[in-house]
Amino acid sequence: xxxxxxxxxxxxxxxxxxxxxxxxxxxxxxxxxxxxxxxxxxxxxxxxxxxxxxxxxxxxxxxxxxxxxxxxxxxxxxxxxxxxxxxxxxxxxxxxxxxxxxxxxxxxxxxxxxxxxxxxxxxxxxxxxxxxxxxxxxxxxxxxxxxxxxxxxxxxxxxxxxxxxxxxxxxxxxxxxxxxxxxxxxxxxxxxxxxxxxxxxxxxxxxxxxxxxxxxxxxxxxxxxxxxxxxxxxxxxxxxxxxxxxxxxxxxxxxxxxxxxxxxxxxxxxxxxxxxxxxxxxxxxxxxxxxxxxxxxxxxxxxxxxxxxxxxxxxxxxxxxxxxxxxxxxxxxxxxxxxxxxx
Amino acid sequence: xxxxxxxxxxxxxxxxxxxxxxxxxxxxxxxxxxxxxxxxxxxxxxxxxxxxxxxxxxxxxxxxxxxxxxxxxxxxxxxxxxxxxxxxxxxxxxxxxxxxxxxxxxxxxxxxxxxxxxxxxxxxxxxxxxxxxxxxxxxxxxxxxxxxxxxxxxx
Numbered sequence: 001x002x003x004x005x006x007x008x009x010x011x012x013x014x015x016x017x018x019x020x021x022x023x024x025x026x027x028x029x030x031x032x033x034x035x036x037x038x039x040x041x042x043x044x045x046x047x048x049x050x051x052x053x054x055x056x057x058x059x060x061x062x063x064x065x066x067x068x069x070x071x072x073x074x075x076x077x078x079x080x081x082x083x084x085x086x087x088x089x090x091x092x093x094x095x096x097x098x099x100x101x102x103x104x105x106x107x108x109x110x111x112x113x114x115x116x117x118x119x120x121x122x123x124x125x126x127x128x129x130x131x132x133x134x135x136x137x138x139x140x141x142x143x144x145x146x147x148x149x150x151x152x153x154x155x156x157x158x159x160x161x162x163x164x165x166x167x168x169x170x171x172x173x174x175x176x177x178x179x180x181x182x183x184x185x186x187x188x189x190x191x192x193x194x195x196x197x198x199x200x201x202x203x204x205x206x207x208x209x210x211x212x213x214x215x216x217x218x219x220x221x222x223x224x225x226x227x228x229x230x231x232x233x234x235x236x237x238x239x240x241x242x243x244x245x246x247x248x249x250x251x252x253x254x255x256x257x258x259x260x261x262x263x264x265x266x267x268x269x270x271x272x273x274x275x276x277x278x279x280x281x282x283x284x285x286x287x288x289x290x291x292x293x294x295x296x297x298x299x300x301x302x303x304x305x306x307x308x309x310x311x312x313x314x315x316x317x318x319x320x321x322x323x324x325x326x327x328x329x330x331x332x333x334x335x336x337x338x339x340x341x342x343x
Numbered sequence: 344x345x346x347x348x349x350x351x352x353x354x355x356x357x358x359x360x361x362x363x364x365x366x367x368x369x370x371x372x373x374x375x376x377x378x379x380x381x382x383x384x385x386x387x388x389x390x391x392x393x394x395x396x397x398x399x400x401x402x403x404x405x406x407x408x409x410x411x412x413x414x415x416x417x418x419x420x421x422x423x424x425x426x427x428x429x430x431x432x433x434x435x436x437x438x439x440x441x442x443x444x445x446x447x448x449x450x451x452x453x454x455x456x457x458x459x460x461x462x463x464x465x466x467x468x469x470x471x472x473x474x475x476x477x478x479x480x481x482x483x484x485x486x487x488x489x490x491x492x493x494x495x496x497x498x
Contacts, residue, residue, distance in 0.1 A: 052458045147455055154422050154451035155472065156431015156438050158373070161366035202357040203350050212361045247366060254360070283366075 004127070007228025011120075012193035013127040016343070017134075017175045019119075019191065020184030022296030023067030025060045027142065027168030030285075030293070033275045038297040039169075040067045046143060046168050054092065057141040057170070061086065062097035064170035065137050068296075072174045072184035079103045079174075080131035083118040086139045086288055087111065087166075088148060093139050103135065112214075112243050113197065113317030114138040115292040116336040119173055120194040123338070126177045133180060139170035140287030149207070149322055160208040164245045165281035167274060171292025173300070186304045188342050195225040195337040199319065203330045207320055210331065211248020211271075211283055214316040217333035218244060219255035221314055225337055226261070233263045237308035240299065241335070242291035242315035243271035245283035270294035291315040303342055310341045373435050380430070380437030388414055388441070411442055418443030422450040448472040 004011050024039040031042030041063065048056040061084070069076060082101060085108040086093040098105035110117040118136030125131045145166040146153055175191065176182045200217040218241050226232065233239060244252055249269045256263050270291045271284035295313060303311065314337040325331070388410055395401045395409040421427040427447045431438045438444055449469060456468035470477065 151472070152451040152455040154425060154428050154447070154454055156422075156428045156434070156444065156447050156451075158432055158435045161368055203354040204358070204361065209361070209365070212365075216357065247364075250364065251361065254364075255357075 006193075008224065009198075010193060010195045010225050010228035011124070012339075013123055013191065015127055015178050016190040016192045016341070017123045017126040017177055018182075019173050019186055019189045019300060019340070020176045020182045021068050021072035021174045021186055022300055023064045023069070023071060023172045023174075024293040024297035025064050025067070025170045026289075026293055026297075029142070029165075029279060030167055030169055030274060033279060035274055035294065035298050038301070039293060040071075040297070043168075046141065053141055053143040053147075054088065057086065057088070057139055057144050058093040058096040060141070060168075060170040061093045061137060061139040062100050064139065064172040064292075065097065065101055065103075065135050068135060068137075068172040068174045072176070072182055074133065074174070074182065076101050076103050079133045079135050081106060081122070081125060081134045082137070083108055083122050083134060084137035084139075084172075085109050085114040085118075087145050093141075093144075093170075094137070097137075110315075110334060110336065111317030111319050112140070112286060112288050112290065113315040113334050113336050114288045115171065115173075115295060116194075116242070116313055116315035116338050119175070119191060119313075119338045120196065120336050122173075122175045123191040123194065126175055132177045133182070134175045135172055136175065137170065137172035138288035138292040140166050140168070140289035142166045142168045142287075145287060149320070159280070159282050162206070162209040162211065162245075162247050162283055164210060164243065164271060164283045164286040165275065165279075166287040167243075167285045167290040167293065169287075169289030169293040171289065171294075171296040173296050186300055188304050188306075189300055189340055190343050191338055192310075192341040193339040195221055195228070195339075197221045197314075197334045197336040198224075199332045199334050201330050201332040205325070205328065205330045207325050207331065209247070210243075210286060210318040210320070211245040212251055213318045213320070213331035214333040214335065215244055215248045215251035216255060218252050218314055218316045218335040219259070221335040221337050222256065222263070222312070223259055223261065225312065233261060233266055236266060236310055236312050238299075238311040239263050239267050240291075240295070240311060240313045241267070241269045241271075242317070243284070243286040244269045244316055245271045245286065247283050248316075273298075286318075288315075300340075303340065306342070308342065310339065313338050313340055376433060377435050377437035377440075380434035381440060382437075384414075384438065384441045384443055387417075414442050415446040418446030419450045422447045423454065427451075445473060445476070448476075 122134035
């Protein structure tokens, strides 16, 4: 029976799971950015001593989970389910990291929306009585993403004015049911509810303009959530989007404005704050790691300290495929939302 | 029946607004950069050309080959040491169009896909960027050759 739903697509948990800790690892460029000091581990070199960037990314994924577990005072054996994914084909980073962690694993692919997707499903599993503790993780790596989706790194080409830089980073949020008396680095934040995103596609075909491809999905998710709950933007201290970037954010606010919603003062985009203007990221950061490290390293600890009471975190994903792109297809977007409250 | 997707009015309106608001490329400054950087590369080529002709006393056809070889070598080396991508980020077409850009487009995938092995990685991906240029460049030269033969009547 649908007992925990509000409206068509918003869910609220009977017993909201707590986020007890977060683990974050970033590459050297992210570490030099404005949020550099907030992350647990900063790499000096983006191969992290491995032969390939792919191996480095899976190691980052694994260690983001291990760091979150350490900060939550738990071992992998005590975690019931690992949820996570990344941007690479067959989500290899998550799969190989799960092999090392030996936690029962459900792989997710939501492109850059994976962090929110994991937190939403993880909370459902805990509130549904299927798990006590769930680790939700996501990773992305600039060098692995470039070679899979774009051009070789040493190829001399110019950045398009709407392009974004994939964040090298992995983040993990550790969720725990209220029945467990776990004491982690975070003690006051819980996931009160969420909203499952729809795939929205307004026909953007330019793979160098992902903000424009994702903005309609983010606006759709927010509009449906506000409609379901009867809430307004003012009920949230922050409306956080994952990686719309500066141009995508502008379009997101434009689409909300069309619906009579003014989110301007409360909107924050992780892609807009992770790099500084001098770091040549053009429109900002992107990738699963962008929202994963910004949320777990920067936003949640600040919320725990009392800065915000209630936020809506919507990680945005551009579900693009190089094959579909070459065949002239547009880029579908998706955004999942989680309502995080301080209790 | 073919599963065709007809763009709605909402989609068209959104795409129009995206195009209107999109940050634009700075075409004029990019053209100037391309002109200057491409010109510098060509001047270097001319210096190599003159050196081969006047100092080494090579024949005309050898001079052309010598110049191309040296420029490809320079482009490949700068790619290998990680400088050519930085030049390309500034110069744009100025460093893509000359033969040094051709070297860059072959060496950069070679470096990147070496990790997937010498045959299915490096070997298969070597011409992933330059390949289309070669295919259509050579095809075009064949067609031009045939037309020339037909017009001039010399076979």
